Amino acid sequence: MSEFPHLDSATLSFLKYIFKNDQCKVRTLQQAFGIDKITDSPNAIASLIHFIDKGFVALLLPNGEIISTYNFHEYYNQFLIRQKGIINADYQLLMLPEGRYIIEEIIRQKRYFNIPLVISVISALISALSLLYQIFDNSPILVKIIECLP
Numbered sequence: 275m276s277e278f279p280h281l282d283s284a285t286l287s288f289l290k291y292i293f294k295n296d297q298c299k300v301r302t303l304q305q306a307f308g309i310d311k312i313t314d315s316p317n318a319i320a321s322l323i324h325f326i327d328k329g330f331v332a333l334l335l336p337n338g339e340i341i342s343t344y345n346f347h348e349y350y351n352q353f354l355i356r357q358k359g360i361i362n363a364d365y366q367l368l369m370l371p372e373g374r375y376i377i378e379e380i381i382r383q384k385r386y387f388n389i390p391l392v393i394s395v396i397s398a399l400i401s402a403l404s405l406l407y408q409i410f411d412n413s414p415i416l417v418k419i420i421e422c423l424p
Contacts, residue, residue, distance in 0.1 A: 285321045286380070292331055292367050293377040301363040312361055322361055330373030334366035342370065 281289070291306055292298060300312055300322075309315045312322075325331035329343035341349045349360075 281376075284317065285324070288318070288321050289325060289330060289373055290377055292325075292369050293374060297334075297366055297368045299363070300361055300365050300367060303367065304363060312363055319361060322367070325367075325373065328372070329370055330376060332368040332370055333361065334368055336364055340368070 288303065288307070291303060295302075303318075304310070304312055307318070309318055312318055322331070322333075326333055326341060326346050327343055333341040333349075335341065
């Protein structure tokens with residue numbers, strides 16, 4: 275993959291849902307995101323078209339034909355001629371390696387950010403607790419500080 279795509283959170287949530295299920299019907303995607311009809315949701319259609327065009331997801335038609343980035347433009351041109359819905363609720367969405375890579379990379383990036391953050395916070399808490407323990411435990415440092423006071 276040459277560059278990492280820029281996806282908004284709504285579009286990314288579609289891709290994550292397909293990733294989690296590996297494959298799903300468009301109908302289950304509709305139900306999961308509260309979409310009544312996929313054809314009435316231009317954002318969902320645009321996201322799915324983008325996924326197919328970029329090779330993240332493939333579309334499995336009921337007749338067994340797989341529509342992916344390689345034959346998508348031909349399929350899209352046929353759609354324009356027939357004037358039928360480009361994506362039907364009975365079609366299957368299949369996660370392709372490119373889409374899987376994107377989601378795995380996002381998960382990996384979150385880990386690379388969160389793990390050091392958690393370690394730093396735990397370290398800061400331990401340091402603060404040990405400082406408080408030394409101050410309030412009649413430590414020799416506290417005794418010397420109190421003796422120096424007039």
